[in-house]
Amino acid sequence: MELLWFYVAIVLAISDILHTQLMWKVLNNFYIILGGLIYQSVDSPAKTWLVHELMEAAFHFVVLTLVFLSPTIGILAAFIHFVIDVCHTVLIGHMGELEHRALHFIIESAFFIAIYGL
Template structure:
């Protein structure tokens, strides 16, 4: 359990790749239509972007919670799912807001580094595993 932070960061990276491939590969047309519907509902690009990040965070919450529930972590799996979704969304929002241009590998490295440090700090604080 000492390297649980590593597993979380890896599965979060895998979850992000799955999300990208599903949404932009299999359901690209639906994703574009959904964005149009959401944009009409929220009436601004910034709100559209925040809703998008929220839906992506929900996806990561579900995936990580299921993975760690299957690993036998019980209620802690839900906490991991919530924290993983929130830190991923925070990194995405900061990255977009800051205007830093990164290639896909650089973007993935940024996420992995920040998310790893976050979970190292969380588990160092004594969160039960």
């Protein structure tokens, strides 16, 4: 139980890589069309991006809930991942892939240490 925070952070990192690979390499055409449909519905690039981030959070919720058989972990993981994505896009802007992954892992680890490691 002492390392649950670490396992959650690792699975969330794997889920993020899985999401990226699945959406941009396997379902690329569908993802682009879906983005266009969302844009037509909300009529704003910022709202389209926010819907994308919410859908990504839902993906992480499903993956982590299934892996850990715990909706609580799924909700917490989706929440922290969503908050980091929104904050780093708004406050920092563009980051390289390695920096992006490191930022997520460090903050997500600290978040789950605070919950499960103490």
